[in-house]
Amino acid sequence: MQSQRLPTLEDVARVAGVSRATVSRVVNGVRNVDPQLHEVVWSAVEQTGYVPNRLARSLVTRRSGTVALVVSDSETHDDDPFMSRFFADPYFGRVVGGLMSVLRPAGVQLALQMVGAEGHRRLVGDLRNGQADGAVVLSLPARDPLPGLLAEARIPAVLIGRPAEPLPISYVDLANETGAALAAECLVARGCQRVSMISGPADVPASQDRITGFHRAMARHGHAWVPSAAGNFTRESGEQAMRALLAEEPDGVFVANDLMALGALLVLRDAGKRVPEDVAVIGFDDSSAALAARPALTTIRHPLEDMAAEAAKLLLARVEDPAGRVSSVIYEPTLVRRQSA
């Protein structure tokens, strides 16, 4: 068993026969150290099994080598089943994977922070205190005050998904309107005459954009009215919405995400409709669910991993140069043609 106390700089210095300062310089790779001493110090580090104490280091450097992934859900409560849904959704995992692909090679850690409205002040304080060098924010509620607070406190931050209102803060987003328009074009090109839409929650910006984008594009093709039903991005809600829409006898449906589209497919099938012959269905996200569906889902590709990776890069750049320009990058979605439309 190892001793209770971990070796400190002091210990290494004693073993190497130099001062703390010198060891610190060697460990941190600062020049101006005699190569021979360098050698001696490293072997002392080896010998003692020294590992720098990040906390102590961060306290003085004000750099933690950590970024926070903030999941802001000011509107939900602890016992809300919503959270478990959120984590189980591929969305969360894809974002984490994308972030990690950049953060890990950079040697930066990821800390998961969930905060409700009460936690905002504390979060901002913790962040400013050096708990993390910056934050990637996943804003769930429509009008989240958090991005504003972050901007005001000048904390390096990048949003995934545009803020509800213009803010001096970087973000990555998808051209949701374009994606929805792509779906509309495809449906129209197939000759669909009675097109419906299953949308996401009305108060989420991404969801809004898909709605307006779709409606606008359909209107351009003479379809001024599109029967719609809203879901909450879960498969179950997709089933429900589809059932409600069945009365409209649609021959084409655009669904605001794949999970709901999966539900729609199920309902259509149970209703004896053939897809795509009787009803064409287009999803959104190109998640793994799209490929697993039968018929395989024609969908709008949402390169979430790439976007998260880009967010991580933007954040790292901003941490490096906090004075840099606020920037945002918008990804163009593409239509992935499979069997459902």
Added chain:
Amino acid sequence: MQSQRLPTLEDVARVAGVSRATVSRVVNGVRNVDPQLHEVVWSAVEQTGYVPNRLARSLVTRRSGTVALVVSDSETHDDDPFMSRFFADPYFGRVVGGLMSVLRPAGVQLALQMVGAEGHRRLVGDLRNGQADGAVVLSLPARDPLPGLLAEARIPAVLIGRPAEPLPISYVDLANETGAALAAECLVARGCQRVSMISGPADVPASQDRITGFHRAMARHGHAWVPSAAGNFTRESGEQAMRALLAEEPDGVFVANDLMALGALLVLRDAGKRVPEDVAVIGFDDSSAALAARPALTTIRHPLEDMAAEAAKLLLARVEDPAGRVSSVIYEPTLVRRQSA
């Protein structure tokens, strides 16, 4: 805009007209403070917008209020696409959700740590240095040295999934053998005569248990030989395995997880087999994929969220009392009967 420097204890003390020590006592809710002073201090805290610096606090208390979720993947590399698969898999999200359900109410943060073999020493050092109070470990490789290192260093840790070899470390696990046996019973009870199995990777303990449990149970019913094909828990690999198994003309298939079962269902369908009439299929996990499948998947329920929550509780208890007993809790799986068998 706020000032660059954050208020410190010192500042609050000055405003309140007391000493740093007193403010610290008040903020940390230590008794022995005159109620009146108490009041004064709080309003000074309010007024200055003081937020304690966790780093500084942790440095002295040796408690960080954070636990690490360690994803140990000593065998893969940074550019390995495996990682993105891992995060996109519902498994990861379900674990995070389960952990959070306990950690969040307890005010404990979660830090995500991915480490390869090279990072083990550093990780253990960081943990001992107080970076985190404990670790929940998701061991990917079969024979991972990390749990052993953690145990040796006496770091509070809980594994999700039993260690490859006995170790003085707590863990939560599923009775995988029992689960597999349940599937076997069900298939046999249906009267299946030609049963096959699609297994997971041969070197993962959970996967091994499902294999031996299934074979043993089948043997008990006189089926000494079960044709098998191994996948890697992805849907694609499930398709592949099913295609290979088609030659055996099975009338029942047990698949070691739902994702692969989804793939199997697809192949079966394309091969013109009806499920469950021609071939009965049983999955494992009862993930959301099971419900989304058509026919809905009969599967073995794996209460991953509950298990992760339990892991968090065990960890917290161990952090509280490091001398406590090493304990493990094994969950009993249940059969969820749906349409595929």
Added chain:
DNA sequence: GAACGCTTGGAGAGCGCTTTCCAGTCTTCG
């Protein structure tokens, strides 16, 4: 040979916080 510049390593002052120790104050009882 003295003055100068350069490199190298040590001393020490914090970073913001907790916590022990101790002095001062107020009770209370003999």
Added chain:
DNA sequence: CGAAGACTGGAAAGCGCTCTCCAAGCGTTC
């Protein structure tokens, strides 16, 4: 009325690290 006891609150010593000075050593140059 004085001393023992119970509380309160302050001073100060660190936690482990970085980094700014500063002193010492050495080679140059005039």
